[in-house]
Amino acid sequence: MPTISSEEIERALDAWGAQLVQKMSARDDEQWAIVGIVSHGDVLARRLVQKIEKAGHKALYGAIDITLYRDDLDLRGKRPALRSSHLPFSTDDLTLVLVDDVLSTGRTARAALEVLWEYGRPARVEFHCLTDRGGRQLPIHPDYVAFDLSASQTDKVQVRLNEIDGAEDITY
Amino acid sequence: MNPRKDLITIGALSDEDIRTILESTSAMKDIFTKSVKKVPALKGKSVLTLFYEPSTRTRSSFEVAAHRLSADVTTFTVSTSSVVKGESVHDTIDTLMSMKMDYIIVRHKNSGIPAVIARHCKAAVINAGDGSHAHPSQAFLDAFTIKEKYGEVAGKRVVIIGDILHSRVARSTSTILRRLGAEVAYMGPGPLVPPQQHTGIARFTNWDQIFEWKPDVIYLLRVQNERIDTPFFPAADYHQAFGVTEERLKRIDDLNMSIMHPGPVNRGVEICDAAMEYRNCLINNQVENGIAARMSILYHLTPQTQCHD
Numbered sequence: 001m002p003t004i005s006s007e008e009i010e011r012a013l014d015a016w017g018a019q020l021v022q023k024m025s026a027r028d029d030e031q032w033a034i035v036g037i038v039s040h041g042d043v044l045a046r047r048l049v050q051k052i053e054k055a056g057h058k059a060l061y062g063a064i065d066i067t068l069y070r071d072d073l074d075l076r077g078k079r080p081a082l083r084s085s086h087l088p089f090s091t092d093d094l095t096l097v098l099v100d101d102v103l104s105t106g107r108t109a110r111a112a113l114e115v116l117w118e119y120g121r122p123a124r125v126e127f128h129c130l131t132d133r134g135g136r137q138l139p140i141h142p143d144y145v146a147f148d149l150s151a152s153q154t155d156k157v158q159v160r161l162n163e164i165d166g167a168e169d170i171t172y
Numbered sequence: 173m174n175p176r177k178d179l180i181t182i183g184a185l186s187d188e189d190i191r192t193i194l195e196s197t198s199a200m201k202d203i204f205t206k207s208v209k210k211v212p213a214l215k216g217k218s219v220l221t222l223f224y225e226p227s228t229r230t231r232s233s234f235e236v237a238a239h240r241l242s243a244d245v246t247t248f249t250v251s252t253s254s255v256v257k258g259e260s261v262h263d264t265i266d267t268l269m270s271m272k273m274d275y276i277i278v279r280h281k282n283s284g285i286p287a288v289i290a291r292h293c294k295a296a297v298i299n300a301g302d303g304s305h306a307h308p309s310q311a312f313l314d315a316f317t318i319k320e321k322y323g324e325v326a327g328k329r330v331v332i333i334g335d336i337l338h339s340r341v342a343r344s345t346s347t348i349l350r351r352l353g354a355e356v357a358y359m360g361p362g363p364l365v366p367p368q369q370h371t372g373i374a375r376f377t378n379w380d381q382i383f384e385w386k387p388d389v390i391y392l393l394r395v396q397n398e399r400i401d402t403p404f405f406p407a408a409d410y411h412q413a414f415g416v417t418e419e420r421l422k423r424i425d426d427l428n429m430s431i432m433h434p435g436p437v438n439r440g441v442e443i444c445d446a447a448m449e450y451r452n453c454l455i456n457n458q459v460e461n462g463i464a465a466r467m468s469i470l471y472h473l474t475p476q477t478q479c480h481d
Binding site for chain 1: 468
């Protein structure tokens with residue numbers, strides 16, 4: 001199975017952070033928040049916020065668990081575990097960057113949008129992801145993809161991040 | 173947690189079930205901070221509250237919990253005078269089956285009724301208190317409140333004070349706390365506290381023993397009015413003998429103990445006015461956590477009404 005190393009992930013995050021900083025400089029009248037989808041998107045969002053702050057800009061950090069908004073709760077015999085959300089601000093008038101590790105069907109992104117609207121009315125939302133493995137079932141188009149794996153026809157992308165998994169790589 | 177239809181007792185749950193429900197309770201509490209205090213998890217599901225015994229707090233707590241999960245709630249009030257016989261319960265079950273409810277929350281003065289309903293219904297049945305048997309949702313909110321205050325339940329000492337013998341709260345709460353590694357002791361009027369050899373739980377007879385044991389939590393049970401002035405409960409003496417008096421409150425404060433109570437409280441009987449304002453009085457936390465714990469319970473149970481084949 002092909003693997004993307006931790007060094008490559010780190011370089012990709014640098015480029016990702018730089019691109020965000022560039023966007024923020026161009027739109028410095030907007031208040032930005034980087035919101036990750038638990039359980040890997042939140043780790044990526046935190047790292048991106050650190051990079052943004054290092055570059056002298058400011059962005060709020062948030063994490064959301066979308067489990068209770070899934071569209072397949074009834075189709076599973078077992079209820080998935082819940083994790084804590086952390087969004088200690090209203091999303092009113094913010095520019096939100098939603099961050100996830102793997103984009104595929106788009107169902108998670110749909111649920112995440114529903115969550116964000118329950119915390120207020122954001123001015124604008126972008127969707128950024130670490131990997132895109134294709135297989136979209138909804139009209140969801142990412143604004144930024146670090147690793148586009150959609151051509152690899154893979155049905156399984158595994159992202160490991162140090163903070164959660166004690167190791168870091170992407171296999172697909 | 174493996175699919176489970178009903179919640180009747182704590183004893184029937186696995187360690188994993190208990191852990192999962194407690195962990196999700198914390199995530200449910202996050203919902204209260206949103207501007208929309210609701211999630212769509214149980215959208216389109218119907219919840220029935222079936223209370224054969226009066227209750228305001230538990231029922232409204234379940235109703236708020238169901239609403240916050242976007243379920244539709246129907247209140248089925250059973251007058252205490254018209255039905256309490258076994259046959260009537262079976263008739264009620266037939267009615268409920270026809271109403272195609274997904275969740276049924278039952279309180280009954282007789283132990284075992286929720287289990288009977290659970291066996292005959294496809295709906296998920298939650299025991300909201302049956303006789304002196306069990307009150308598992310109270311146990312979850314109590315365990316969560318202690319976990320929230322101290323970070324963990326394991327290793328904490330909790331003394332439960334009052335009429336232990338007739339208390340479903342004492343039974344369920346002590347069961348869950350011990351499963352989670354807490355030490356539990358009982359204290360109350362002699363005839364109303366089961367002996368240690370029956371329960372494995374230490375039995376104190378007075379406050380001096382409690383202060384010597386140094387529990388983290390003083391858990392007061394409600395003195396049930398119908399038992400007041402029987403030979404077991406001389407009303408005037410209860411406060412002096414077993415209640416949190418102002419004098420005892422000072423020691424509780426010095427020792428930094430918490431006070432809990434399932435409500436509603438009888439001021440001047442099990443607790444003095446000042447204790448309600450005490451900095452470590454967790455009674456209001458219990459009410460708030462009750463909603464989150466019941467949301468977690470509703471979420472994790474899986475009715476058999478959702479068949480797609």
